Amino acid sequence: MKVHIIGGGNLGVSIAVGIAKFSKNNQVTVTRRNTASILHLKELGITVSSDNKHQIQEADVVILTIKPYQVDTVLAEILPVIQNKTIASAVSGLSLEMLQTKTNNTLPVVRIMPNIAAQFGESATCISYPEKYKEAALPLVDLFQNLGTAPVIDEKLMDAATVLGACGTAYALRYVRASMQAGIEIGFDSQTALAIAAQTVKGAAQMLLEEKVHPEQLIDRVTTPQGCTIVGLNEMEHNGFSSSLIKGIKTSLNQIKGN
Ligand SMILES: NC(=O)c1ccc[n+]([C@@H]2O[C@H](COP(=O)([O-])OP(=O)(O)OC[C@H]3O[C@@H](n4cnc5c(N)ncnc54)[C@H](OP(=O)(O)O)[C@@H]3O)[C@@H](O)[C@H]2O)c1
Structure with a gap:
């Protein structure tokens, strides 16, 4: 072609x-x-x-x-x-x-x-x-x-696709940036923090795409009862992690639709 x-x-x-x-x-x-x-x-x-x-x-x-x-x-x-x-x-x-x-x-x-x-x-x-x-x-x-x-x-989902699939690149990168900033605060130089954060996101996405399971099933494999992962994850949720992402995605969609 x-x-x-x-x-x-x-x-x-x-x-x-x-x-x-x-x-x-x-x-x-x-x-x-x-x-x-x-x-x-x-x-x-x-x-x-x-x-x-x-x-x-x-x-x-x-x-x-x-x-x-x-x-x-x-x-x-x-x-x-x-x-x-x-x-x-x-x-x-x-x-x-x-x-x-x-x-x-x-x-x-x-x-x-x-x-x-x-x-x-x-x-x-x-x-x-x-x-x-x-x-x-x-x-x-x-x-x-x-x-x-x-x-x-269906074309009626094209604006939603724009937000999730195209704007989504920026949302994912902002997650990596925040992880990198935290990584620096807990001891890594910026390049190492970035390399670890980016590869970790890539690995998580790869697992999801290849295993075709719900994210929570994979999260279960990483969260030991009373361990450090679940306390950190819950603290993020108490501070509105999922909620802020959902609200941001809906705000982007409203902007595209001119609402
Ligand atoms: N960026 C994304 O991630 C993304 C994802 C999905 C959809 N989109 C959509 O894709 C479109 C482009 O986005 P973008 O981010 O790639 O914008 P961009 O970087 O500004 O690219 C637009 C290009 O069009 C060229 N252009 C302007 N007038 C032209 C003309 N008369 N003839 C030929 N070329 C012309 C500009 O170069 P010159 O000024 O040199 O001509 C410019 O390089 C937008 O409608 C956007 O909504 C973007």
């Missing part, structure tokens, strides 16, 4: 690098207006251009990784030259209905919600598409499965 990514910023570059590394049968082009900071991608075999239409006619799919307010400008530029191409949008808040209207109902449209771990083949990319475009969407599902997981979800 030839993939044309418009918007070579944080997400666009992550997807481009992920494709180059983990989905090698596909060719990828990435565009942005100022390419100076992404020219190094050429070393991975990625085509880089400041022209959104560069080789776009050879593409099978166009992926939009631009900000919402950039969509109209970019579509006005490329629509005249992308007949028969699937257009996939990672733009937060842009519904499939809006995308179909903006593309004059002429192209198969797919909504994707990846995260920047696509670069490491570890994104959780939620995907939605109108049933009539299933055939066009399935190659994209395959593509993003190579970059992590790619569940197909």
